[in-house]
Amino acid sequence: MKDINEKLSAIIDDELINDExxxxxxxxxxxxxxxxxxxLIGDVMRDEAPHQLLxxxxxxxxxxxxxxxxxxxxxxPVIATDNVVDMPATKAKIYPENNVISFAKRFxxxxxxxxVAGVVVVSSLMTSxxxxxxxxxxxxxxxxxxxxxxxxxQATQQQSQQAVKDYNERLDALLKDHQLQLQTQx
Amino acid sequence: xxxxxxxxxxxxxxxxxxSSATHASEVAEINSTAAVETHxxxxxxxxxxxxLMQTAYKELNxxxxxxxxxxxxxxxxxLIHGVIEDQEIxxxxxxxxxxxxxxxxxxxxSYFEQGSQAYTLQSTFNQSVFANxxxxxxxxxxxxxxxxxxxxxxxAGKKAIAIRMISKDKYRYSYVVWLDIETHLPLRLDTLNExxxxxxxxxxVSLQVTEDINPWLESLxxxxxxxxxxxxxxxxxxxxxxxxxxxxxFSVVKNDLHKLVMHENEPVSYIMINDGIVTVSIYIxxxxxxxxxxxxxxxxxxMVVYTDQTNDIEVNIVGEIPxxxxxxxxxxxxxxxxxxx
Numbered sequence: 001m002k003d004i005n006e007k008l009s010a011i012i013d014d015e016l017i018n019d020e021x022x023x024x025x026x027x028x029x030x031x032x033x034x035x036x037x038x039x040l041i042g043d044v045m046r047d048e049a050p051h052q053l054l055x056x057x058x059x060x061x062x063x064x065x066x067x068x069x070x071x072x073x074x075x076x077p078v079i080a081t082d083n084v085v086d087m088p089a090t091k092a093k094i095y096p097e098n099n100v101i102s103f104a105k106r107f108x109x110x111x112x113x114x115x116v117a118g119v120v121v122v123s124s125l126m127t128s129x130x131x132x133x134x135x136x137x138x139x140x141x142x143x144x145x146x147x148x149x150x151x152x153x154q155a156t157q158q159q160s161q162q163a164v165k166d167y168n169e170r171l172d173a174l175l176k177d178h179q180l181q182l183q184t185q186x
Numbered sequence: 187x188x189x190x191x192x193x194x195x196x197x198x199x200x201x202x203x204x205s206s207a208t209h210a211s212e213v214a215e216i217n218s219t220a221a222v223e224t225h226x227x228x229x230x231x232x233x234x235x236x237x238l239m240q241t242a243y244k245e246l247n248x249x250x251x252x253x254x255x256x257x258x259x260x261x262x263x264x265l266i267h268g269v270i271e272d273q274e275i276x277x278x279x280x281x282x283x284x285x286x287x288x289x290x291x292x293x294x295x296s297y298f299e300q301g302s303q304a305y306t307l308q309s310t311f312n313q314s315v316f317a318n319x320x321x322x323x324x325x326x327x328x329x330x331x332x333x334x335x336x337x338x339x340x341x342a343g344k345k346a347i348a349i350r351m352i353s354k355d356k357y358r359y360s361y362v363v364w365l366d367i368e369t370h371l372p373l374r375l376d377t378l379n380e381x382x383x384x385x386x387x388x389x390x391v392s393l394q395v396t397e398d399i400n401p402w403l404e405s406l407x408x409x410x411x412x413x414x415x416x417x418x419x420x421x422x423x424x425x426x427x428x429x430x431x432x433x434x435x436f437s438v439v440k441n442d443l444h445k446l447v448m449h450e451n452e453p454v455s456y457i458m459i460n461d462g463i464v465t466v467s468i469y470i471x472x473x474x475x476x477x478x479x480x481x482x483x484x485x486x487x488x489m490v491v492y493t494d495q496t497n498d499i500e501v502n503i504v505g506e507i508p509x510x511x512x513x514x515x516x517x518x519x520x521x522x523x524x525x526x527x
Contacts, residue, residue: 170474171484171491173446178467178504179248181458183295184417185311185439185465 005034012038232333232349235365236324242370243320245269247399251281251392252315256487264392265315270407277403278316289406290314296411304412315388316372319363322356322462330354330435330461336362341373342390356380356521357433357511358461359488378487379508386487401523417444425455427470433511433516434462464488466505470519481516483509488495494515 007021008031025031230238254261262281267274273316279287282428285300285527295313312321344366351361360382364374371393377386406504413470423443432438440458473495482493491514492503501519503512 110311167475171493174467174469174502174504177446177469180417181440181456181467182311182313182465183297183307184309185458185460186309 008035009038011035012042200397220365233324233328234308234336235335235347235349235370236319236333236363238370239363239365239372240320240322240324243316243372244274246369246371246395247397248369248371248395249400250390250392252388254315254391255387255389263315266400266403267314268403270399270404274312275399275403275407276312276317277406278314288313289411291407294411294414298412305415306412308416318463319372319375327351327435327462330358330433331360333391338367341366342393344368344373344393346373347491353380355434356451356508357514358464359385359506359508361463366393371395377506379488392450398439425457425470426522427455427457427519428522429457429459429468429515429518430520431514432459433461433507433514436466437461441463464506466503466507466511466515468515468519469500469502469504471500471502473498475500481513483512485509 007018008025011021011025012035013020025035207370244250249267249369250265252263252265254263264279264281266277269275273292274290276290277287278290279285285298287298289296289298291313293308293310294306295309296304331351331353333354334350336350339346339348341364345368346364346491347367349363349365351363353360360378360380362374362376362378363372366373373390373393375388376384379385424441425443428441436459438457439460440456442456443453444456445453452471457468457470461464461467475493475495476491478495481495482491484491488506490503490505490509490512492509492514494501501516503515505512
């Protein structure tokens, strides 16, 4: 084996061209793998490795893992008789399922935030309509630049609507002030 | 006995001689092979990459199209940056929805928005995207972060390298900064919390670097800017409060009494702290909201608003910090002793 490896590297370095060896190479899968690896090593050393380097051979592993997983997660392994036909089917089953879980998880976390954000925008719009005395500072009531966008409130049921509104207004004022302070940061 | 000792020294001396000789020849061998195989300069460290990024960000002429990703909401934005006579000029705008633009040049930032009057504020502080990481003092930051190269990848069609800024404590977020290997400009910034969940992401989708400044951007410098707005609300007074604890790297930047822009007429005590990456506002006032027993925490991406009411005093903390930091900051707010005032 070591002998073959040496010859392989000789071929790569253009030092040895041998029909027999090339035939060997074409017939032996293991040889081809080493040949590929040697080239890859050379590429990496010369910093010519393609970006896809990361994908080297993971596909195989991923596929086999998916296969294992499919048996674990779906409790209907009866279908898994013919691998070739089965693969895409199980894959299709797994992907949407995973997506749904992660999405639902996220949605659960942010749903309240998102829905109340709408309320805050409306309330802040309404409160900024009437002319409140503020020394010609209307311009600063615009949507702040940068980060701070409307906030949200996890309203508990005891809180009256007015309290929620006051709270939102207050938070809005704080956020806008924060933004303004950022803008005039020394 | 003496002779025995002599013998031992002799033998060990010989041994040392032989081993160092073989060692030397080994080293020489390694050196020669190394010289053949890697005639390239030593790879840069994460710290060096970050420093290159800082210079590139400030000194190059470029245009970025980028996405702000926050809680599954994506906002496309644009930044055009140029340098005129050693002065940075940065134009920013939202690409979707109502026109919102800003121009940062020579210590002033002008804001333009559809449907309202444009205004200019005086501030040398650059708020553009990536400006915080581009102006951060990474040398000092070594006290609060560790810099590690994560690996290579591809962003906006460019070969990129990822560098992780890992927080050394739980009082700040961690970041992953992606840089273009060629120009060293930042291409992506992820904000991660303690459990490595991504809170926010800024990702460049198109980067164009030019030799000369964008002519349109240059023409903006000669344009009349909106009037400078002086904020009447800022008083000279110092707040009656101080902090007896600050997270590593943070310092107090502002400490005053001022009125909030909205309908509040009573001034609030205000303290601003900053660590170069994030800015945190601390508001101290009498109770303004309906009493709550527990502290109220509102999060949106990295931004947190923390409200705490104790003994008729309300403390509000606004900033891109973990809840743990806000909590500890609230506890650290103390009244300035009378004789110090």
